[in-house]
Amino acid sequence: MPVKPLVLVALLAAGCSEASPPAFTATLTSPTAVVLTWQDDGAGHRVEYANDPAGPWTTLRFLPAHTMSYRHPDLIPETPFYYRVQPFTGPVSTDLVAVTSDGTVTVTWPDRTRDEAGFLLEIRRPGAPDFDPVEVTDPDVTTCLLSLLPGEEGSAYRVRTLHYGPLSPVVHQTTGQAPSS
Structure with missing residues (x-):
């Protein structure tokens, strides 16, 4: 007996897992503020922005490990902002x-x-x-x-x-x- 289309869709959906959340997002939280979020990977992060996707890129901040968001406030209205983050790691010097x-x-x-x-x-x-x-x-x-x-x-x-x-x-x-x- 052939499987009806609704049953087949239900069977396929049952085997699918939910998509994981995006690794890095930018959300406009007011007309002139953007909040960036990413998953905790245990590293610190350098946050950069540009007004063109090709750059030039400007470092906004170096954030400590386990920080998973950054708020970029007071931006120029009606302007494109491009963002990227880069993890950093490294041992701490004890001979300081x-x-x-x-x-x-x-x-x-x-x-x-x-x-x-x-x-x-x-x-x-x-x-x-x-x-x-x-x-x-x-x-x-x-x-x-x-x-x-x-x-x-x-x-x-x-x-x-x-x-x-x-x-x-x-x-x-x-x-x-x-x-x-």
Whole structure:
């Protein structure tokens, strides 16, 4: 006896699994704000944007591991914005020297690798639970001078050797009209 089409559709649907959520999305949350989201892969992420899919690309922020979203606010109305993220990993240096003087801190560390993409200097401000990225250097640079902001006296520092993973697909949003005043 032949299988009726409705039964066949039901049998096929029963064997299908739900599609997994997109790995990287851009959502317009107001006429001039975009929220980017991605899945937690355990890495930190460099967030970049451009106004043309071919670039040039500008780094918005280096985000710590386990951060899965970024809000890009106060954008130019009626403008295309293209986004991509790139995971980064790397060991934290334990041989770090930070010297504070006259509102600045000089941080130095040894370069023990030959293939790094650079170094990421991170700060943990007094009372903060986590480190935040504060400066990125080029490869082979082993010193960084920072001006201390109010409340950063007594901060802890660490340096991470940067190794980048693959770039995400590019996602796009065009901002809306500016709110009328």
